[in-house]
Amino acid sequence: MKRKIAIVGYAQTRHESDAANTREGMVFEAAKGALDKAGITREAVDTVINVSSDYQDGRTISNLFLVMAEGAYLKDESKVEMDGAFGVLYAMMRILSGNHDTALVVGVTQGSIFNPHQISFYTVDPTFDRQIGLLNDVSAAAIQAKMYKNKYGVSDEQIASVSVKNLVNAANNPYAHRKISDLTVQKVLDSKLYYDPIRELNISSISDGACAVILASEEKAKEIADAPVWIKGVGSCQDSYLRDRNLLKLKSLEIAAKKAYEMAGLKDPFTELNVAEVTERFSHEELMIYEALGLAKEGEGKILVEKGVTERKGQMPVNPSGGALGADPILATGLVRMVEAAKQIRSEAGKYQIQGVRQALAHGQTGLCAQSNIVFILGGES
Amino acid sequence: MQRNVAIIGCGQTKHGRLRDVNTAEMIAEAAWKAMEDANVSPDEVDAIVVGNMQGFGGIYDTELWAGELFGAPKPFLRITTGGTTGGSVAHGGYYSVASGLYDVVLAVAWEKHSDSKERGASTGLAHVAMANIFHTMQQGASIKWLVSLATGAATGVSAFQASCYMYRSGCKVKHLDMVAAKSRRNAAKNEYSHLRWPNCTPEDIAKTEWVSYPLRFGHVCPASDGASAVVYAEEEIAKKKTDRPAWIKGVAAYADEPNLMGENSQGTAITDLSEQLQCILSAKAAYRRAGIKNPRKEIDMAEIYQPFPHQELMFSERVDLFDDGKAWIALEEGQTEIDGSMPLDPSGGVLSTNAIGSSAMQRVLECALQVMGKAGKHQVPKDVKNAVAHGWGGATNFTTITIVGDSPRK
Numbered sequence: 001m002k003r004k005i006a007i008v009g010y011a012q013t014r015h016e017s018d019a020a021n022t023r024e025g026m027v028f029e030a031a032k033g034a035l036d037k038a039g040i041t042r043e044a045v046d047t048v049i050n051v052s053s054d055y056q057d058g059r060t061i062s063n064l065f066l067v068m069a070e071g072a073y074l075k076d077e078s079k080v081e082m083d084g085a086f087g088v089l090y091a092m093m094r095i096l097s098g099n100h101d102t103a104l105v106v107g108v109t110q111g112s113i114f115n116p117h118q119i120s121f122y123t124v125d126p127t128f129d130r131q132i133g134l135l136n137d138v139s140a141a142a143i144q145a146k147m148y149k150n151k152y153g154v155s156d157e158q159i160a161s162v163s164v165k166n167l168v169n170a171a172n173n174p175y176a177h178r179k180i181s182d183l184t185v186q187k188v189l190d191s192k193l194y195y196d197p198i199r200e201l202n203i204s205s206i207s208d209g210a211c212a213v214i215l216a217s218e219e220k221a222k223e224i225a226d227a228p229v230w231i232k233g234v235g236s237c238q239d240s241y242l243r244d245r246n247l248l249k250l251k252s253l254e255i256a257a258k259k260a261y262e263m264a265g266l267k268d269p270f271t272e273l274n275v276a277e278v279t280e281r282f283s284h285e286e287l288m289i290y291e292a293l294g295l296a297k298e299g300e301g302k303i304l305v306e307k308g309v310t311e312r313k314g315q316m317p318v319n320p321s322g323g324a325l326g327a328d329p330i331l332a333t334g335l336v337r338m339v340e341a342a343k344q345i346r347s348e349a350g351k352y353q354i355q356g357v358r359q360a361l362a363h364g365q366t367g368l369c370a371q372s373n374i375v376f377i378l379g380g381e382s
Numbered sequence: 383m384q385r386n387v388a389i390i391g392c393g394q395t396k397h398g399r400l401r402d403v404n405t406a407e408m409i410a411e412a413a414w415k416a417m418e419d420a421n422v423s424p425d426e427v428d429a430i431v432v433g434n435m436q437g438f439g440g441i442y443d444t445e446l447w448a449g450e451l452f453g454a455p456k457p458f459l460r461i462t463t464g465g466t467t468g469g470s471v472a473h474g475g476y477y478s479v480a481s482g483l484y485d486v487v488l489a490v491a492w493e494k495h496s497d498s499k500e501r502g503a504s505t506g507l508a509h510v511a512m513a514n515i516f517h518t519m520q521q522g523a524s525i526k527w528l529v530s531l532a533t534g535a536a537t538g539v540s541a542f543q544a545s546c547y548m549y550r551s552g553c554k555v556k557h558l559d560m561v562a563a564k565s566r567r568n569a570a571k572n573e574y575s576h577l578r579w580p581n582c583t584p585e586d587i588a589k590t591e592w593v594s595y596p597l598r599f600g601h602v603c604p605a606s607d608g609a610s611a612v613v614y615a616e617e618e619i620a621k622k623k624t625d626r627p628a629w630i631k632g633v634a635a636y637a638d639e640p641n642l643m644g645e646n647s648q649g650t651a652i653t654d655l656s657e658q659l660q661c662i663l664s665a666k667a668a669y670r671r672a673g674i675k676n677p678r679k680e681i682d683m684a685e686i687y688q689p690f691p692h693q694e695l696m697f698s699e700r701v702d703l704f705d706d707g708k709a710w711i712a713l714e715e716g717q718t719e720i721d722g723s724m725p726l727d728p729s730g731g732v733l734s735t736n737a738i739g740s741s742a743m744q745r746v747l748e749c750a751l752q753v754m755g756k757a758g759k760h761q762v763p764k765d766v767k768n769a770v771a772h773g774w775g776g777a778t779n780f781t782t783i784t785i786v787g788d789s790p791r792k
Contacts, residue, residue, distance in 0.1 A: 001482065001483075002385075002481070002482040048637075053442075054435070054436055054437050054462070055436060055437070055442040055443075059437075060435060060437045060438075060464065061435070061462075061463065061464035061465075061775070061776060061777075063463060063464075064464060064640055064776050064777055064779075064780075065640060067637045067638070067639055067640065067776075067779065068639050072637050073637060073638055073639045074636060074637070074638060074659070074660065074663060075636060075637065076634055076635055076636055076637075076664075076667070077463075077635060077636070077637035077780075078461060078463060078470050078473065078474070078635055079461065079462055079463050079470070080459065080460065080461055081433075081436075081443070081460045081461065081462045082443075082458075082459070082460050086459060086460075089459070090459060090461070090474065090477070092481065092483075093474075093477040093478055093480070093481035093483060094477050094481075096480070096481035096482055096483065097384065097385070097476075097477050097480035097481050098384040098385075098480075099384075099477075099480075099633070099671060119442060120442075122440070122441060122442035123441075123442045123443050123446050123447065124447065125447045126404075126405075126440070126441050126447070127404060234483075235457075236457040236458075236459075237455055237456065237457050238445075238446075238449060238454050238455060238456060238457065238458035239454065239455045240449065240450040240454050240455060241446065241447050241448075241449070241450060241454075244450055245455075251455065252455055255455070256457075366443070366446075367443065367446045368446070371446055372446070372458055
């Protein structure tokens, strides 16, 4: 990278359902919180990237009325309509270009206003798949989960234990939405069936929430923050449409991760990373993510969760915050992953702090069956 | 050390009611034309930036379904900001290369109005503000007052803006007729444009009915289908691939608070819609980044985003090509014609072709064509060294400015 870039401030709202708050209110809370955390005011921000979606919000130009709430008025502003982590990528590009030195990224979705599972129907091929009416994000994930189970002999219990791990972890996270400290595999298997084998507790918890991150160039970061969290690597890739790719593999995530590792100089992610925060919209997806990130061999993601490797106290903790299963404010989710990774590096994660985190991974995704993926490697010391 | 970035290829579809292609095919046509024009293969493209106003086409994140027709799997970035979407996508492509993360980037923007029942921005945009209107009603505001603000959507707001501008500048409806006629005439020279009317006169426009004073039917943009794409490259590749790249010298996209209603219609917002502070700031920042000190001398032509004719006059002043309130005099003198001293919208502009998501991208593309000397029949008859591409949107509160030039920034 031409310039070093750091995260110098961040904040998120409590993620919940039917929030008694407007999108504007949530965005303000997150943006103001991030500025306060960085110890700067609006005036010190050069550019603002909003992350929201016209479809998720049910209105055209979803960033239009957020200009005041996020403090973007009379500033260079734009909107990324993908996962929040892609918003961070665009903000990074703006700083790397030399036009800007500091950037604020704010993501928001109120998932409880419009059911995102229904909205996902509008992402499928409008000519064939929409007319047939069978595909949405959950049914597509069910097809993927079945293929994955059959090919690699993964059991429902192994998939359920991902939910158990993440939702129990979420119980320690004051910002998480779905916290179940006494969850068991059996309870997951007894939860409501959506599309076989996907059950209610296998699906991410649709939330209302906002999250904000402030980025700064090296010079500014050292001025602003005592302990900046450096972006050491980033990679992203978008796969072909559902019907035209191998659903058994998250190929685009594999490519994204490889690129991010290369940039960060990581040779063995399993030993060099201390914690990973990933966006798992469905519990089987987390197992596939392990494999695509190179933390497990092909088809062996189940072993990590079975042996407790990815538990909070395990060798390679994944989603100690509870992940997307614990709270999924759709477009803000990737941003939340970055914030949670940064908190681990700065030892601010409280009850779910992992000891001695020096390098962390954050992952965001957009599209059915994790079609478009982005991976960030964050690190503490400069 | 800032990286120099250039447009090395452009592609667009014909605009109009495109019933023989679906959205994916339409986007792919523009994207492939741009790649062919740039002499790059899809393998050489490192990343793709896309955008449209997805509510209009009725498809959520079209590129997830259509992406493989023009490059997936690759890194994609979807950037959308309403009317300015095309400008924002163009900026996204520029920043992708300027960041040093990628060397060759395809940026593509589109709209396919005819696929949905949405009647386009000119009448059907009230839902932009619907959530805020309902919220304000909850707070006790009268529905009559709120509806009066939202009625007519883009046309309604623009009619109000035109009145503000006429009051400010002393320009008359006949000047709007002149701008509209010029736009239709210019469009007739542009093989890709939608509303084409050779030899159109202001009198022809003046015969059309009133829509919302001071705007007539002849003053309103169409709702077009179409896509446009450009390929960006870093300096060395750009010089290798083309003899005359169109260099991106400066970009800026300032936002203001939404006009008219302000925060929950508390009346805290700007009431003079012809002020356009965000446009003034964007132009200043873009000129500064481009190293342009005297735009009136250094800029050779401009593509202004003008779905309604007063906007061509108003925004040409806001980007500092004319004094505030004086553009109509330049219009009367013929300065803004294709062969004038400051040609505005030689392509026919948004007034003649409005595939919304793509419209602001087209302004950048058209400036690039003029700089590269590839604009064909609507090429301005002088050497274009620097050109301004303008985009406008939001609730009159977003602007994108791109300065395109024939030499890299120093």
